[in-house]
Amino acid sequence: MISVFGRWYRRKFSDPDAAMLLILILLTTAVLLLWGELIMPVLVAAVIAYLLDWPVSRLVSIGVGRTLACAVVLFGFITVTILTLIGLVPIISKQSVNLIQETPLIWQKAQEWILTLPDKYPDYVQVYQIHQMMEGLNDKLVEVGETLISASFSNIANLAALLVYVVLVPLMVFFMLKDKLFFVESISRLLPKERRLITQVGHEMNSQIANYIRGKVIEIIIVGVVSCVTFVLMDLRYAILLGVLVGFSVLIPYIGAAVVTIPVAVVAMFQWGISPEFWYLMIAYGIIQALDGNLLVPLLFSEAVSLHPLYIIVAVLVFGGLWGFWGVFFAIPLATLVKAVITAWSSNPVAIPDEVK
Incomplete structure (x- = not known):
């Protein structure tokens, strides 16, 4: 078992570029964990x-x-x-x-x-x-x-x-x-001279993080404004408050939409009961969520690396637990970074000399 792990380690990290990338990731993670709140x-x-x-x-x-x-x-x-x-x-x-x-x-x-x-x-x-x-x-x-x-x-x-x-x-x-x-x-x-993989991952993530931040801010504004206008037109109580909550819910993919549905439905049920007005509002809310997920997100994040929904949910839980709001905000870019690093290591096999095989 130890020899298997040793061969894997030499195959992935005998390249100085791969070793420098690993060291940089470990140092950055340690700094964020120890002094994240300070910086x-x-x-x-x-x-x-x-x-x-x-x-x-x-x-x-x-x-x-x-x-x-x-x-x-x-x-x-x-x-x-x-x-x-x-x-x-x-x-x-x-x-x-x-x-x-x-x-x-x-x-x-x-x-x-x-x-x-x-x-x-x-x-x-x-x-x-x-x-x-x-x-x-x-x-x-x-x-x-x-x-x-x-x-x-x-x-x-x-x-x-x-x-x-x-x-x-x-x-x-x-x-x-x-x-x-x-x-x-x-x-x-x-940065050290052995930084080919660091540069590769950095260039890949630089544009993606910038696009993600801009796209996420635009998504929050559009979804929030549309939700506020819809709730006001339908005469829902606390329309602005609930619309802002719906806008910020897009920060947490899948989980946010499910959680914010509860206050919207509770307020609507308290105001109208199980009536046609309640169902009209829920249908309008469902249309907003469907357009966000199927039209707005693909348009804004077309250049983002595709991630499986399970990976996104795990990233939200892990990074949100570590760094709170900003961990949730950067859950997708950080998950994409992890994927980019794994891809860089996987696509960078190093030949193992015969004497160490």
């Missing part, structure tokens, strides 16, 4: 810089100076972000408070409906089963409420960290965009 503002700035690099490059290509192009694009991005927050945050906050206040009424109506099940289906549902289930759900709801309250107090303590993001991240984004070539050359000088 998170830098990673956030890099994400935004990836997003804004395309318009900066277009302005430079038509003759605008790079410094001026960076300043104009960053100013436009900050302006749009502030206006969006000013327009959405008060509405979302008000609807969130109203929804929290009405949650006991929604739960009370749900309990009343559940208690009717033993009379409707006496052969399948017993009264004691209903009471046990509701007691367990009540305990869980109390735990969730306590968690939300403690989280709100911890968020107050994180205001200082928010100020760091507000002040430092835009500065880092500006310098990353302005001195892009300088940073690329500096990183290149730090």
Whole structure:
């Protein structure tokens, strides 16, 4: 068994390029695990810089100076972000408070409906089963409420960290965009000479990550806006709040759409009951999800490496558990990176000398 593993190791890693790629991956993983929270503002700035690099490059290509192009694009991005927050945050906050206040009424109506099940289906549902289930759900709801309250107090303590993001991240984004070539050359000088596979994987991932970030932001905006407009036109309560949730749900493929369906259906059922209006809304919501998965995603991510849905779900669980929101956001690019690395190693067989076979 040891000899089999030894032959595999020599076949894959006796090439210095493959060994350097492995060392770089291990070092990067260790840095992210140990100091991920500390360098998170830098990673956030890099994400935004990836997003804004395309318009900066277009302005430079038509003759605008790079410094001026960076300043104009960053100013436009900050302006749009502030206006969006000013327009959405008060509405979302008000609807969130109203929804929290009405949650006991929604739960009370749900309990009343559940208690009717033993009379409707006496052969399948017993009264004691209903009471046990509701007691367990009540305990869980109390735990969730306590968690939300403690989280709100911890968020107050994180205001200082928010100020760091507000002040430092835009500065880092500006310098990353302005001195892009300088940073690329500096990183290149730090890399070892045996970097053929590192360069191969880097070139493959650079365009894919940039396309993924831009495509994901566009997808969030389109799905969120369409959902908000649809919910408002159908007079659904908390339309803006639910539309924003639907927009951000596309961050988590498959899982996000399934999870966000619950609040949409619960609010609609509480408002209309099992009525034609409820089914019209669910049909419209299903159409939005179908168009997103079958039309919008193929258009925006046509250049992305295809991944099996199981790999995507596993990547979301693993990287989301490691790095939270940003792990979920980058689950697909990171899974694609893992696939690119495995492909590079698999397509790079090294001849094993006869004396070590």
